[in-house]
Amino acid sequence: MPLPTLSFSTPVEPFAIAPKLTAADCDSVPGVNTEKPGVVAFRKLVMDALGGRDFGIMRACEIGGPTDHKTGRAWDWRLDASKPEDQARAQALFDWLFADDYAMLRRAGITFLIWNRQSWSTKTGLVWGPYTGPIPHTDHVHISWGWPGALAQTSLYGALGVPPSPCVGLCQQQVVPPPSPPPPGPVAAPPYRVSFADVVSVAAGAAAGWYAMRWWQRRRRR
Numbered sequence: 001m002p003l004p005t006l007s008f009s010t011p012v013e014p015f016a017i018a019p020k021l022t023a024a025d026c027d028s029v030p031g032v033n034t035e036k037p038g039v040v041a042f043r044k045l046v047m048d049a050l051g052g053r054d055f056g057i058m059r060a061c062e063i064g065g066p067t068d069h070k071t072g073r074a075w076d077w078r079l080d081a082s083k084p085e086d087q088a089r090a091q092a093l094f095d096w097l098f099a100d101d102y103a104m105l106r107r108a109g110i111t112f113l114i115w116n117r118q119s120w121s122t123k124t125g126l127v128w129g130p131y132t133g134p135i136p137h138t139d140h141v142h143i144s145w146g147w148p149g150a151l152a153q154t155s156l157y158g159a160l161g162v163p164p165s166p167c168v169g170l171c172q173q174q175v176v177p178p179p180s181p182p183p184p185g186p187v188a189a190p191p192y193r194v195s196f197a198d199v200v201s202v203a204a205g206a207a208a209g210w211y212a213m214r215w216w217q218r219r220r221r222r
Contacts, residue, residue, distance in 0.1 A: 004049070006156070015106055019147065027169070028060050028070050037162055037163075037165050038153070039145060046093060054077070055078040057074065076143075081137075108145070108154065111145060113144075
């Protein structure tokens with residue numbers, strides 16, 4: 001089953017921005033579901049269409065270093081990079097996300113991808129490059145979201161009928177503010193319009209000057 005073709009009534013969003021993580025950033029609470037609704041909906045969308053296995057969203061706070069998994073903004077999709085059928089699944093997802101100037105990726109609010117020793121990020125020129133982390137990601141695709149996408153606040157989730165969640169708690173501390181508008185440049189002076197009074201004033205000044213010059217010339221001849 002292919003990934004769906006969806007209709008939208010709103011323009012595509014800008015690329016999502018990943019918040020900076022610290023070691024203290026964690027939403028994982030034992031016994032409490034803190035998976036973010038946009039991530040959950042995207043997982044269902046992909047697995048219903050392409051199959052594969054779920055490799056998890058959340059990670060416990062005490063395991064490893066800073067990661068989007070600890071805030072519920074990442075999902076690992078279990079695939080095997082050595083199997084052609086799983087390579088085809090991953091490529092089908094990437095083709096869908098990247099088509100039409102990354103339209104679905106932007107509507108989903110995704111910021112970061114890792115697969116088979118390669119990574120892609122909205123921070124690094126929108127191109128795949130070598131991933132040198134300790135885990136080569138040959139057994140799963142890693143997908144990270146910014147907060148709006150993770151909370152189902154972007155347009156993909158509206159098209160899927162997923163209600164948005166508010167930005168509270170850790171989200172409020174991590175949310176990336178929109179870039180400030182550039183300072184206003186110099187204001188151009190309006191074009192000067194010559195009025196009839198200006199013409200009369202200039203003409204009167206020229207006439208007065210002419211009469212003053214004639215008076216001076218006559219006085220010197222005496």
